[in-house]
Amino acid sequence: MSNTLNLTLNIWRQDGPNGPGRFETYKAPGIPEDASFLEMLDLVNEELIAQGKVPVEFPHDCREGICGSCGVMINGQAHGPERGTATCQLHMRKFSDGDTIDVEPWRAAAFPVIRDLVVDRSPLDAIIEAGGYISAPTGTAQDANETPIPKEVADSAMDAAACIGCGACVAACPNSAAQLFTAAKVWHLNSLPQGQPERYRRAQNMVETMELFFGSCTNHGECSEACPKEISQDFIAYLNRDHMKAKFFNRKLASQR
Amino acid sequence: MLPDARIPAGPMAEKWDNHKFDMKLVNPANKRRFKIIVVGSGLAGSSAAATFGELGYQVEVFTFHDSPRRAHSIAAQGGINAAKNYRNDGDSVHRLFYDTVKGGDYRAREANVHRLAQVSVNIIDQMAAQGVPFAREYGGLLDNRSFGGAQVSRTFYARGQTGQQLLLGAYQQMMRQVHLGKVKLHTKKEMLDVVVKDGEACGIVTRDLVSGQVEAHSGHAVVLATGGYGNVFYLSTNAMACNVTAAWRAHRKGAYFANPCYTQIHPTCIPASDEFQSKLTLMSESLRNDGRIWVPRNPDETRSADQIPEADRYYFLEEKYPAFGNLVPRDVASRNAKTVVDQGLGVGPLKNGVYLDFVDAINRDSAEVIEEKYGNLLQMYERITGEDPYKTPMRIYPATHYTMGGLWVDYNLMTTIPGLYAAGEANFSDHGANRLGASALMQGLADGYFVLPYTIGDYLAPRLQKKLVDPSDEVFTQAVAGVQDQTARFIGIGGTRSPDHFHRELGKLVWDYIGMARNATGLEKAISEIKALKDEFWADLRVLGTADSLNSSLEKAGRIADFFELAELMARDALDRRESCGGHFREESQTEDGEALRDDENFAHVSAWEWNGSDQPQTKHAEQLVFDEVHLTQRSYK
Ligand SMILES: Cc1cc2nc3c(=O)[nH]c(=O)nc-3n(C[C@H](O)[C@H](O)[C@H](O)COP(=O)(O)OP(=O)(O)OC[C@H]3O[C@@H](n4cnc5c(N)ncnc54)[C@H](O)[C@@H]3O)c2cc1C
Ligand code: FES
Numbered sequence: 001m002s003n004t005l006n007l008t009l010n011i012w013r014q015d016g017p018n019g020p021g022r023f024e025t026y027k028a029p030g031i032p033e034d035a036s037f038l039e040m041l042d043l044v045n046e047e048l049i050a051q052g053k054v055p056v057e058f059p060h061d062c063r064e065g066i067c068g069s070c071g072v073m074i075n076g077q078a079h080g081p082e083r084g085t086a087t088c089q090l091h092m093r094k095f096s097d098g099d100t101i102d103v104e105p106w107r108a109a110a111f112p113v114i115r116d117l118v119v120d121r122s123p124l125d126a127i128i129e130a131g132g133y134i135s136a137p138t139g140t141a142q143d144a145n146e147t148p149i150p151k152e153v154a155d156s157a158m159d160a161a162a163c164i165g166c167g168a169c170v171a172a173c174p175n176s177a178a179q180l181f182t183a184a185k186v187w188h189l190n191s192l193p194q195g196q197p198e199r200y201r202r203a204q205n206m207v208e209t210m211e212l213f214f215g216s217c218t219n220h221g222e223c224s225e226a227c228p229k230e231i232s233q234d235f236i237a238y239l240n241r242d243h244m245k246a247k248f249f250n251r252k253l254a255s256q257r
Numbered sequence: 258m259l260p261d262a263r264i265p266a267g268p269m270a271e272k273w274d275n276h277k278f279d280m281k282l283v284n285p286a287n288k289r290r291f292k293i294i295v296v297g298s299g300l301a302g303s304s305a306a307a308t309f310g311e312l313g314y315q316v317e318v319f320t321f322h323d324s325p326r327r328a329h330s331i332a333a334q335g336g337i338n339a340a341k342n343y344r345n346d347g348d349s350v351h352r353l354f355y356d357t358v359k360g361g362d363y364r365a366r367e368a369n370v371h372r373l374a375q376v377s378v379n380i381i382d383q384m385a386a387q388g389v390p391f392a393r394e395y396g397g398l399l400d401n402r403s404f405g406g407a408q409v410s411r412t413f414y415a416r417g418q419t420g421q422q423l424l425l426g427a428y429q430q431m432m433r434q435v436h437l438g439k440v441k442l443h444t445k446k447e448m449l450d451v452v453v454k455d456g457e458a459c460g461i462v463t464r465d466l467v468s469g470q471v472e473a474h475s476g477h478a479v480v481l482a483t484g485g486y487g488n489v490f491y492l493s494t495n496a497m498a499c500n501v502t503a504a505w506r507a508h509r510k511g512a513y514f515a516n517p518c519y520t521q522i523h524p525t526c527i528p529a530s531d532e533f534q535s536k537l538t539l540m541s542e543s544l545r546n547d548g549r550i551w552v553p554r555n556p557d558e559t560r561s562a563d564q565i566p567e568a569d570r571y572y573f574l575e576e577k578y579p580a581f582g583n584l585v586p587r588d589v590a591s592r593n594a595k596t597v598v599d600q601g602l603g604v605g606p607l608k609n610g611v612y613l614d615f616v617d618a619i620n621r622d623s624a625e626v627i628e629e630k631y632g633n634l635l636q637m638y639e640r641i642t643g644e645d646p647y648k649t650p651m652r653i654y655p656a657t658h659y660t661m662g663g664l665w666v667d668y669n670l671m672t673t674i675p676g677l678y679a680a681g682e683a684n685f686s687d688h689g690a691n692r693l694g695a696s697a698l699m700q701g702l703a704d705g706y707f708v709l710p711y712t713i714g715d716y717l718a719p720r721l722q723k724k725l726v727d728p729s730d731e732v733f734t735q736a737v738a739g740v741q742d743q744t745a746r747f748i749g750i751g752g753t754r755s756p757d758h759f760h761r762e763l764g765k766l767v768w769d770y771i772g773m774a775r776n777a778t779g780l781e782k783a784i785s786e787i788k789a790l791k792d793e794f795w796a797d798l799r800v801l802g803t804a805d806s807l808n809s810s811l812e813k814a815g816r817i818a819d820f821f822e823l824a825e826l827m828a829r830d831a832l833d834r835r836e837s838c839g840g841h842f843r844e845e846s847q848t849e850d851g852e853a854l855r856d857d858e859n860f861a862h863v864s865a866w867e868w869n870g871s872d873q874p875q876t877k878h879a880e881q882l883v884f885d886e887v888h889l890t891q892r893s894y895k
Contacts, residue, residue: 060497062329125325132432141385154392165324194386
């Protein structure tokens with residue numbers, strides 16, 4: 001059996017989007033080191049239920065670091081102290097006996113709190129809806145090997161496509177910008193041959209939609225630091241380049257019509 | 258009575274093409290007059306919704322997730338099969354068909370499986386066109402690997418994140434339709450009932466997870482693409498929210514539930530470490546391509562793995578199955594791991610695992626090559642266990658992973674309720690009694706992209722004059738009231754135990770009696786113990802908070818209530834099937850060397866169960882399986 005920790009938690013509680021929030025302090029004794037952060041919250045909740053208190057709502061699902069559901073601020077850091085690790089993959093052995101841990105929801109104007117630690121991240125879907133796809137209706141595809149793609153290109157597209165859409169980049173950013181999320185999708189699709197026909201439309205439409213919801217990027221780099229998939233900040237430079245070019249190309253295309 | 262499965266006549270290889278030609282069509286201008294409800298946004302749901310939208314139907318998609326991209330399909334790691342034969346190693350549609358029927362231990366419907374193998378090649382083309390960054394060779398062409406149970410390399414993959422990349426592809430394709438106004442997306446809404454009028458599905462009832470609002474939605478047809486029920490075991494590799502509710506509520510409304518006892522236990526998961534554990538983590542079985550599975554020969558072994566010489570290691574799969582070795586199908590690998598652990602040969606602090614060892618592969622290929630192939634999996638292992646798999650062999654043990662059983666569907670994927678379809682893991686599908694690795698993603702996308710878009714038109718075409726049923730109709734108001742009553746009841750019990758408590762206890766019963774090995778005594782015991790626990794649940798459940806806000810205890814309570822009923826049916830189905838096949842191992846029915854022994858004379862059928870109300874057991878209907886192409890043999894991987 002694993003060693004255990006005695007912890008104090010300051011957890012943000014908020015009854016609804018409009019309700020006022022507050023920190024509540026809970027003792028969490030005997031937390032096994034082998035538990036994940038979310039399993040620690042499970043234990044806290046079981047105890048709250050036993051005491052007749054409403055348990056803490058927190059976002060989670062796969063608990064394998066891939067669905068992008070989870071994510072809380074842990075001592076002010078998005079997804080906590082371990083690099084490249086989503087909250088669900090963070091284990092309590094990274095903490096010490098006697099620690100006090102602050103747990104808060106993502107803080108960003110675009111992500112209103114739904115309850116406790118759960119926020120509404122639907123603006124991220126809106127960015128994808130604006131152009132984060134390749135228009136290839138079912139049935140129209142040619143044989144997959146008709147278009148060879150250099151391994152380096154495919155690998156780099158995959159590096160960007162690894163984004164799990166958790167929103168940690170936004171939460172970590174002092175401006176609540178969503179550049180890293182947007183850039184990752186733009187690079188994934190714009191770097192591939194299949195993505196070329198819609199390249200500039202995509203960049204422009206996604207950026208415009210992003211700007212409706214999110215702040216602007218001033219190159220702090222906190223986003224990549226917080227990203228559980230360690231998506232590189234370099235993609236933001238590519239996004240800016242394609243977005244600049246897009247304005248030019250799209251205007252030229254419009255004038256030719 | 259079980260309706261006709263509508264398997265087309267004619268030679269196997271021509272059935273699907275003939276059927277496509279024979280089905281009725283809805284002309285393009287009329288498609289917009291039909292509204293299709295799709296529940297679920299995983300591979301099956303997203304691909305179906307996107308394609309329906311492209312065809313011109315009005316589509317409404319429902320998911321309880323906050324974004325369609327979070328569906329459990331996102332977690333699939335290993336890959337997706339297709340009979341492309343890019344490796345020139347003898348693969349073909351016929352071989353994939355054959356392997357799937359055999360792998361399923363001859364308990365799948367041949368015609369469905371053949372169609373699956375046929376459309377598999379289109380899926381890869383479609384996904385590559387969508388921009389899925391599949392792994393490639395230096396020449397720029399797609400890479401393949403071999404996967405558990407197959408002797409050809411037909412598995413396409415995107416690092417260890419194949420499900421993620423495929424789902425993002427299908428999700429993005431669907432979001433394009435959302436943008437075009439063809440698909441309407443409803444997130445954070447849980448479907449809690451199917452509504453039927455005059456014998457046909459006419460809509461669903463949902464609960465908004467944020468506001469608690471219970472709503473009626475009508476459609477001309479309803480597709481359930483709501484995933485599998487592996488979480489009935491509590492501990493499984495499924496995401497926490499996976500559940501049987503959508504399928505189960507449909508079952509209660511008249512859809513037959515087929516082969517509930519066919520569940521798959523995946524051989525390579527990280528063993529449980531403690532009571533608090535909330536789920537088990539899968540380590541993709543692609544690891545079995547390079548990792549060697551063994552346990553110490555001596556049950557009292559105290560040396561660390563690297564100190565144990567070859568002679569004292571028992572490579573049980575390689576020894577017993579020289580032809581397939583570590584790549585035997587999942588059910589065989591899992592059962593053998595259970596056998597050695599039951600013999601006291603298990604490793605780890607709780608002696609509940611077996612080693613999966615990369616030392617030979619690292620010596621042969623270098624650590625870099627292994628990292629390139631499996632880096633993210635090995636890293637995940639290290640995060641969870643705190644052990645470095647490049648130095649110490651991984652510890653693995655079987656865990657529930659997939660459910661072959663599900664809603665009974667005919668060849669058109671229609672359930673026994675006309676107008677209600679089931680796709681992906683939610684249907685009883687094409688995998689018989691055991692699913693081969695990398696075939697679930699294939700099936701979900703086959704159903705959504707290439708089967709439903711054709712077959713649903715056949716149902717809708719003659720219903721052009723059919724009006725949507727108004728949400729104020731009695732059938733809807735009754736269903737809404739039913740959902741509201743149940744919600745109020747959960748909160749009203751005011752007992753002492755949390756939903757998780759009951760789920761955990763139920764899971765233990767299911768694992769112990771309806772798990773990797775089953776017998777009549779255990780199954781009978783399971784039925785009575787599940788019932789007793791269910792009564793306790795309804796008397797002593799504690800759900801705090803309110804019904805008009807986000808309340809995950811309340812959501813769980815509803816799902817667990819359905820798991821109780823499902824678990825009982827699983828036990829009954831397992832008891833009824835007095836043979837072993839695939840993932841269903843009845844201890845009474847085994848060969849001399851402990852392999853699963855089928856009884857084709859009496860059990861070459863699908864068991865489809867009909868709901869008779871809460872106070873009476875379901876009635877079984879048998880669909881006889883006919884094997885024209887594949888010769889029934891005792892599976893052997895020796
Ligand atoms: C860890 C893991 C790894 C795997 N790896 C592989 C692999 O490598 N290859 C392979 O082929 N298969 C793999 N599988 C299996 C495969 O991932 C699944 O079988 C498949 O993705 C299921 O897809 P689906 O579309 O049927 O359902 P899901 O992806 O489970 O989607 C279900 C959807 O239904 C929604 N839903 C459910 N109930 C309701 C309700 N009541 N109301 C509203 N919405 C609802 C959910 O929100 C979700 O959107 C793996 C499975 C696991 C657990
Ligand atoms: S719960 Fe899915 S990424 Fe953490």
